[in-house]
Amino acid sequence: MVASRATDTTVNLEVDLCGIELTTPLIPAAGTLAKEALGETVDAYGAVLPKTVTYFPRVGNPPPRLAEAPSGMVNSIGLQNPGLERFLKGLDDYNMGIPIFVSIAADTIDEFAEMCERLAEDKRVAAVELNLSCPNVEHGGLSFCSSPRTVTEVVAACRVALPNKPLFAKLPNEGVLANSVSAEEAGVDALTLINTIPALVVDPRERRVFLHGGLSGPAIKPIALRAVYEVSRVVEVPVTGCGGVTSGTDLAEFMLAGAKAVQVGAGSFVREPKKILEEFAFYLKENGLRAKDLTGFL
Amino acid sequence: MKLYEAEVFGRERFGEHILIRYRWEGEPPKPGQFVMARATIQDLNPFLSRPLFAHDYDKGVASLLFKVRGAGTALLAQESAGILVTAPGGRGYTFEESDRPVALVGGGVWVSPLKLLSRRLTLSGVAHDVYLEVPATAPKAYAAWISENYPHAILVETNGSQQASCPILDCLGDLARYSAVYASGPTEMLDAVRIASAGKVSAQLALRERMACANGSCFGCAIPVWRFGARTYARACTEGPVFPAETLAW
Numbered sequence: 001m002v003a004s005r006a007t008d009t010t011v012n013l014e015v016d017l018c019g020i021e022l023t024t025p026l027i028p029a030a031g032t033l034a035k036e037a038l039g040e041t042v043d044a045y046g047a048v049l050p051k052t053v054t055y056f057p058r059v060g061n062p063p064p065r066l067a068e069a070p071s072g073m074v075n076s077i078g079l080q081n082p083g084l085e086r087f088l089k090g091l092d093d094y095n096m097g098i099p100i101f102v103s104i105a106a107d108t109i110d111e112f113a114e115m116c117e118r119l120a121e122d123k124r125v126a127a128v129e130l131n132l133s134c135p136n137v138e139h140g141g142l143s144f145c146s147s148p149r150t151v152t153e154v155v156a157a158c159r160v161a162l163p164n165k166p167l168f169a170k171l172p173n174e175g176v177l178a179n180s181v182s183a184e185e186a187g188v189d190a191l192t193l194i195n196t197i198p199a200l201v202v203d204p205r206e207r208r209v210f211l212h213g214g215l216s217g218p219a220i221k222p223i224a225l226r227a228v229y230e231v232s233r234v235v236e237v238p239v240t241g242c243g244g245v246t247s248g249t250d251l252a253e254f255m256l257a258g259a260k261a262v263q264v265g266a267g268s269f270v271r272e273p274k275k276i277l278e279e280f281a282f283y284l285k286e287n288g289l290r291a292k293d294l295t296g297f298l
Numbered sequence: 299m300k301l302y303e304a305e306v307f308g309r310e311r312f313g314e315h316i317l318i319r320y321r322w323e324g325e326p327p328k329p330g331q332f333v334m335a336r337a338t339i340q341d342l343n344p345f346l347s348r349p350l351f352a353h354d355y356d357k358g359v360a361s362l363l364f365k366v367r368g369a370g371t372a373l374l375a376q377e378s379a380g381i382l383v384t385a386p387g388g389r390g391y392t393f394e395e396s397d398r399p400v401a402l403v404g405g406g407v408w409v410s411p412l413k414l415l416s417r418r419l420t421l422s423g424v425a426h427d428v429y430l431e432v433p434a435t436a437p438k439a440y441a442a443w444i445s446e447n448y449p450h451a452i453l454v455e456t457n458g459s460q461q462a463s464c465p466i467l468d469c470l471g472d473l474a475r476y477s478a479v480y481a482s483g484p485t486e487m488l489d490a491v492r493i494a495s496a497g498k499v500s501a502q503l504a505l506r507e508r509m510a511c512a513n514g515s516c517f518g519c520a521i522p523v524w525r526f527g528a529r530t531y532a533r534a535c536t537e538g539p540v541f542p543a544e545t546l547a548w
């Protein structure tokens with residue numbers, strides 16, 4: 001079932017991501033759309049992407065978890081989630097008649113692969129996104145993206161475990177070009193660029209670190225655009241852009257830079273995704289374009 | 299996040315505290331609920347909206363009481379600024395039938411949700427005593443406003459610093475004479491109410507925490523709670539901001 005769309009129906013917003021037809025190119029970034037909030041987003045998104053899930057439940061980090069930053073925010077949530085089995089029990093709550101993508105994180109390569117195996121057999125899951133910014137406990141807690149070699153290893157293992165569905169890798173900005181090439185060679189179907197950027201917030205009054213987390217919001221948009229632009233020129237697989245989208249023109253910019261689809265994260269905390277899509281539809285109409293025409297225009 | 303541009307009827311200043319009245323024709327706020335607010339001139343810097351307790355509501359007019367603490371609240375306080383607000387959200391105070399009175403306890407800017415709560419209790423015919431902390435250093439305009447808006451409140455002067463004891467609790471006396479305690483105040487005061495109420499009376503505490511999405515998505519507004527015997531984190535925006543005192547894992 002394809003949900004009807006509130007935006008201008010004369011504008012063609014459809015895009016194809018790894019053979020999955022999306023009614024709009026807009027997707028929620030992992031960790032920014034709870035099932036409680038789905039009602040606010042009807043017709044805006046082309047796919048649903050719930051918060052990153054891990055094999056075992058995680059309690060998350062102690063507060064504070066949020067801080068303001070110039071034109072953005074820093075967060076350090078710590079992947080609070082109920083664990084894979086409980087997550088899957090509640091997955092029907094995310095059914096909006098559009099594809100469901102599942103974001104996963106793990107401590108080890110084996111755990112990543114085991115989760116992919118479990119998701120491969122669940123028909124409700126259209127695709128799996130690997131959150132590779134999490135620490136790899138087998139390598140002293142360094143991120144899986146700390147070297148192209150570990151990216152290759154984890155993607156290759158997940159590819160074997162998930163032979164029947166599109167596999168996406170979400171990568172951070174640091175080392176994005178080399179890591180993207182490695183992920184593609186290891187068999188990933190699409191790349192999501194970029195994750196939040198490591199950041200620090202200092203409390204000058206208390207003279208202490210207030211928060212060590214990830215920066216998101218408009219502050220990182222030019223960095224994310226550059227990553228999408230440069231990576232999409234060297235890889236064959238599609239790229240989903242992510243980072244600082246708050247408007248329809250932001251969405252257009254990411255697609256022009258090379259993205260097939262675009263995730264909105266922190267932007268949905270300050271603007272309605274529906275409004276972002278309406279602005280995007282207006283942009284397309286004004287320019288006599290379809291959404292799919294934009295990708296890689298530059 | 300769905301934000302509505304609201305017609306502002308005016309701003310009043312009481313020292314560093316600002317009261318904004320605006321037209322609200324949506325679902326009326328319940329006591330203890332909050333809205334996310336930002337100035338129309340805020341654009342995207344500062345980025346996030348500010349969570350503010352619903353202060354009062356009557357016949358389509360809602361109000362917010364806040365203290366200017368940073369860039370977001372400074373913009374909200376600007377005389378000419380329009381405001382964007384969400385619909386009221388979160389879980390507010392809950393009520394139980396009882397023939398005994400209830401106590402409302404608050405301090406500083408945290409008195410905000412108690413106005414609407416007091417209005418609701420009065421309408422329901424529930425007897426209630428109001429105890430409010432007022433720092434000795436508070437501007438006279440604020441102290442006068444508190445006296446005017448909570449005419450029957452017992453005002454407890456504090457020296458404005460963190461104190462070993464909680465003077466307001468000394469005034470409250472034996473909590474067992476109340477059927478419930480509804481509190482909204484600084485963490486130290488809420489923790490003192492939590493400890494004092496344990497095993498004696500049901501207490502509900504309105505907590506302030508930074509919020510981003512305000513709809514349960516981001517898990518940024520974490521409050522430590524006990525759940526099934528284990529310590530975990532609840533989201534203030536959807537599971538609070540009012541929590542039963544016994545559930546808090548402070």
